[in-house]
Amino acid sequence: MAEPAIDVRHLTRRFGRFTAVDDVSFEVARGAIFGFLGSNGAGKSTTFRMLCGLLEPTSGTALVGGIDVAADPEKVKTRIGYMSQRFSLYELLTVDQNIRFFGGVYGLDARRLAQRRAFVLQMAGLEGREHQLARDLAGGWRQRLALGCAILHEPAILFLDEPTGGVDPVSRRQFWRLIDVLAGTGVTVLVTTHYLDEAERCHRVAVIHAGRLAAIGTTAEVKGVFAGRPIVEVRSRQTVEAMRALDAMPDVEKTSLFGTAVHAVLRAGGAGAHDLAGRLRSNGIAVDSADEVPPSLEDVFLDIVERADRSRGTAA
Amino acid sequence: MRGALAVCRKELRQIARDQRTLFILVFVPAFFLLLFGYALNFDIRHVRLAVEDRDGTPESRAVVSAFVDSGYFDLAAAVYAPRDAERLLDLNEARAALVIPEGFAREVRSGRRAPVQVIIGGDNANTATTVLGYAGSILRTVGAQLAPAAAQAPPGLSVEPRIWYNPELRSTLFLVPGLIAYIAMITAVASTALSIVREKEMGTMEQVRMAPIGTPSFIIGKTIPYFLIALASSALIVGASMTLFGLPMRGNWLTLLLALSLFLAGALATGLLISTASETQQVAFQLALLISFLPTIMLSGFIFPISSMPPALQVVTWFVPARYFLVALRGIVLKGTELSHILPQLGALSLYAAAVLGLASLRLAKDRG
Numbered sequence: 001m002a003e004p005a006i007d008v009r010h011l012t013r014r015f016g017r018f019t020a021v022d023d024v025s026f027e028v029a030r031g032a033i034f035g036f037l038g039s040n041g042a043g044k045s046t047t048f049r050m051l052c053g054l055l056e057p058t059s060g061t062a063l064v065g066g067i068d069v070a071a072d073p074e075k076v077k078t079r080i081g082y083m084s085q086r087f088s089l090y091e092l093l094t095v096d097q098n099i100r101f102f103g104g105v106y107g108l109d110a111r112r113l114a115q116r117r118a119f120v121l122q123m124a125g126l127e128g129r130e131h132q133l134a135r136d137l138a139g140g141w142r143q144r145l146a147l148g149c150a151i152l153h154e155p156a157i158l159f160l161d162e163p164t165g166g167v168d169p170v171s172r173r174q175f176w177r178l179i180d181v182l183a184g185t186g187v188t189v190l191v192t193t194h195y196l197d198e199a200e201r202c203h204r205v206a207v208i209h210a211g212r213l214a215a216i217g218t219t220a221e222v223k224g225v226f227a228g229r230p231i232v233e234v235r236s237r238q239t240v241e242a243m244r245a246l247d248a249m250p251d252v253e254k255t256s257l258f259g260t261a262v263h264a265v266l267r268a269g270g271a272g273a274h275d276l277a278g279r280l281r282s283n284g285i286a287v288d289s290a291d292e293v294p295p296s297l298e299d300v301f302l303d304i305v306e307r308a309d310r311s312r313g314t315a316a
Numbered sequence: 317m318r319g320a321l322a323v324c325r326k327e328l329r330q331i332a333r334d335q336r337t338l339f340i341l342v343f344v345p346a347f348f349l350l351l352f353g354y355a356l357n358f359d360i361r362h363v364r365l366a367v368e369d370r371d372g373t374p375e376s377r378a379v380v381s382a383f384v385d386s387g388y389f390d391l392a393a394a395v396y397a398p399r400d401a402e403r404l405l406d407l408n409e410a411r412a413a414l415v416i417p418e419g420f421a422r423e424v425r426s427g428r429r430a431p432v433q434v435i436i437g438g439d440n441a442n443t444a445t446t447v448l449g450y451a452g453s454i455l456r457t458v459g460a461q462l463a464p465a466a467a468q469a470p471p472g473l474s475v476e477p478r479i480w481y482n483p484e485l486r487s488t489l490f491l492v493p494g495l496i497a498y499i500a501m502i503t504a505v506a507s508t509a510l511s512i513v514r515e516k517e518m519g520t521m522e523q524v525r526m527a528p529i530g531t532p533s534f535i536i537g538k539t540i541p542y543f544l545i546a547l548a549s550s551a552l553i554v555g556a557s558m559t560l561f562g563l564p565m566r567g568n569w570l571t572l573l574l575a576l577s578l579f580l581a582g583a584l585a586t587g588l589l590i591s592t593a594s595e596t597q598q599v600a601f602q603l604a605l606l607i608s609f610l611p612t613i614m615l616s617g618f619i620f621p622i623s624s625m626p627p628a629l630q631v632v633t634w635f636v637p638a639r640y641f642l643v644a645l646r647g648i649v650l651k652g653t654e655l656s657h658i659l660p661q662l663g664a665l666s667l668y669a670a671a672v673l674g675l676a677s678l679r680l681a682k683d684r685g
Contacts, residue, residue: 052526074528082526088519092333093326104322105527133333149523 003066005030005157005188006051010060013046020046022211023060028190033183035202036192037301043211044192048161053077065156081155085162087146091135095126095145098134099152106153120148123178140171147178158182160191164198176201196297207304210312214304225303226295228268229253232276235261235288245283256302263299319529323537327511331541341507341545345499349553352495353488353561360446364392366401366410373421375462379432382458383414388450405437412436412447424462481650492557493645494618497638499553500576501583504546505608506601508539508587513600531681539584546580566652575648578662579641582669583608588676612638640664
């Protein structure tokens with residue numbers, strides 16, 4: 001196996017007395033799509049900024065494309081592409097002028113720029129819109145143009161910081177298809193996201209909580225925390241009452257609200273979904289359905305965050 | 317260098333499409349010049365004068381007509397009782413009163429001192445000083461005409477004032493260079509500061525930071541367009557000052573260009589420094605107001621002479637580049653001063669520009685990680 005595209009060891013970053021990233025280690029293989037999950041302020045962005053050479057680590061090392069980010073941040077920048085949630089384009093420039101500008105700051109010569117420009121226009125589906133102002137583009141187009149500008153210089157590693165915020169579902173799907181294609185050509189993609197359905201599309205995910213790496217692995221591996229702890233999805237018109245009744249049952253570990261449904265995590269060796277529904281009905285609660293469901297990443301995420309907070313609480 | 321070029325080209329395209337910024341950069345300076353040039357005028361004309369001529373002789377009438385003919389004074393009323401002049405001043409119907417005592421002509425003819433009284437409303441001290449100056453100069457002239465014998469027999473010493481470079485003491489000629497400095501400063505500082513902070517607000521700054529473009533390239537690319545625009549806008553206001561306000565050009569154009577360029581370099585660097593300390597355009601604008609616009613008006617000698625400021629404040633003026641630029645600019649256009657005589661000022665401007673640019677680059681490089 002070739003050396004990993006990204007190799008992070010004991011990466012730590014403190015701001016004064018606050019530790020934003022705390023002893024984080026992971027590897028990302030070439031051509032992989034690696035997802036970063038975590039709530040706001042969990043340390044995702046700080047990690048990204050260190051990996052992109054924008055922020056110096058307090059301690060630990062990070063090799064990006066084989067380059068030590070602390071030793072040679074400028075060189076890292078030639079190897080990576082970066083796109084953020086804001087799709088930072090110049091609103092007052094046309095599609096074409098934006099491409100030319102980013103080609104310029106990435107130091108592309110005229111011949112390569114022409115080649116890459118054609119590729120980006122085709123990839124983003126912006127042919128024929130070259131002379132439209134960026135501000136007049138709809139969300140999905142802007143997002144794909146921003147992606148195009150970020151990969152003009154054919155980076156080996158692509159950082160996407162919440163790339164699909166504020167974009168309609170169709171565009172999001174289109175965008176992810178592009179990401180899959182890029183990864184297929186060997187580009188390593190690191191992506192942070194709030195959307196757990198997007199995280200399902202990653203080859204591997206890392207859950208960051210309070211600056212620490214709380215879980216890492218393939219989505220299936222990460223979901224393994226629920227092995228022996230079945231999840232029952234209860235649908236009822238009396239959601240609040242159902243939750244209260246479930247919480248009172250000794251074989252229910254915890255409950256959480258998922259849209260209009262309640263997810264109840266059962267303790268190992270507990271009763272099945274059918275039994276649970278019966279007990280709820282005998283409490284006078286109308287149950288529309290109660291089925292065992294596979295854990296979603298959201299279940300995993302909430303579970304990890306809760307447990308991390310609990311262990312922190314006992315430690316404190 | 318390709319990076320700097322790309323930033324430069326992008327900036328020009330953005331400015332060209334951003335009508336509002338373009339308007340601010342080109343027309344607001346011209347508007348300011350008109351506004352200030354016509355309104356900010358310390359010359360005083362048509363001062364309403366009340367006259368109380370108690371003498372009523374040809375000599376006394378000559379004094380009155382000298383006042384009225386000078387163009388500085390308009391005869392508001394001729395009064396005959398002391399109370400009346402006082403009342404007119406109180407009611408603000410007259411700004412000044414001229415009282416010629418009885419026996420004025422007699423004293424003049426016999427070659428003795430012939431006092432006349434001038435009363436000026438001191439509620440506006442600036443105006444009062446100016447009016448006093450006019451009155452004194454008129455009285456000297458008319459005094460010399462009325463009593464040539466007395467004037468030709470001086471008591472040993474006589475002062476004959478000559479005002480050079482601006483013989484009519486037109487305050488416009490004194491103020492317009494200050495305006496040029498002020499406008500050039502605003503244009504250069506605001507445009508750089510706001511354009512960089514706008515990139516921070518839009519998030520494009522972060523995007524550019526991710527690119528392997530060095531800080532020097534970024535700064536060069538960012539400032540060159542604004543330097544050119546500020547230069548063009550300065551040329552526009554210098555031209556307008558010459559056609560509209562009769563500003564002379566007695567010196568060398570190249571010397572002027574050199575002084576202006578050094579001054580603008582300092583201003584652009586100031587804008588850059590401000591942008592490193594602000595996250596929003598609003599903060600940037602307020603910082604610009606505080607550290608460059610206000611000092612350029614108050615502490616540069618534009619309006620208030622530096623030599624009459626308290627010593628502590630005089631020290632502060634050392635860090636106001638407009639102070640040096642004004643000396644150079646007034647020298648070049650009004651006096652035709654040679655390059656060699658304004659070297660200290662040009663040196664100070666270069667020093668300021670270099671120091672601020674260095675500071676801004678350091679901060680920017682640190683900002684960029």
